[in-house]
Amino acid sequence: MSVNSKDLLMKMKEEAFVYDTSIGKALNKKHDEDKQYVLKILDLLHLNFDRVKYVEDLSSSNIGRGKWAVMISAKFAMMDKRIPIPQVPFHIKIDGHNELSMNAKSAYFMLIGFFQELDDEIYVFLNFKNNDYRNEFKALVKEAIEK
Template sequence: MYIEPKELLLKMKEHDFVYDTKVGKMVNKKYEEDKAYVFKILDLLYENFHRVRFVYDLSESVIGKGKWAVLISQKFAVADKRIPIPTVPFHLQYDGKINISIMAKHSYFMLIGFFQELDDEICVSLNFKNDEYRKIYKKLVENQTFV
């Protein structure tokens, strides 16, 4: 199966997130708002795809010093299978600072400012639980066929 790299951003919206679980709803009282804003972020990235670089690793050695990055993870895709607790399904890294506790709503507004005020690219890591999409994403990142 071939999927345009840009379309992977929209494919992420088709899957359940931690926000859809009982634990996710219990831990995060604003889960509906957070999920809606994660989807808005995916749309924003889609609209600005010419400035998106897909990566697997958000470390400084991969994305560069002081860069911006977003991680969006499908339900339980980043959970340690030995501990059945979902990990953070979304986080924003800005100016090289990692912030996993920032709300998706605030991140969305920061990203609007990023795209309006800066000319930099943004690194995006999509973590699919679905094996097929995970393989497609891995192949894209390894081959850099989207550049």
């Protein structure tokens, strides 16, 4: 299986998110809106793919200081399989600061401004549950690191 690096963003749109679970819906009263804005963010990244740089994590040592980054995770995709806690479906880093309380709607509008006003790259980490897509993503990251 080989997926175009740009198409991985669209493959993430096909995944289920924490918003799709009964627990996700119970904990987040705006689950429908949040999910729709995560999908819009994926579209925005797809449109601006020339500025997307895939990374294996969002640490400052990996992406640099003062950078913008986004993590989007599929339902129950875990960073470390030893920890049985699902990742949040969405996380944004703005100017090097983790914005833990920012919802996807606010982040979407900020990302529109980012793409309009800045020339910087945005660092993107896609966390797939699907092993094939996860391996494709890892291979793309490894290839980018080796360049």
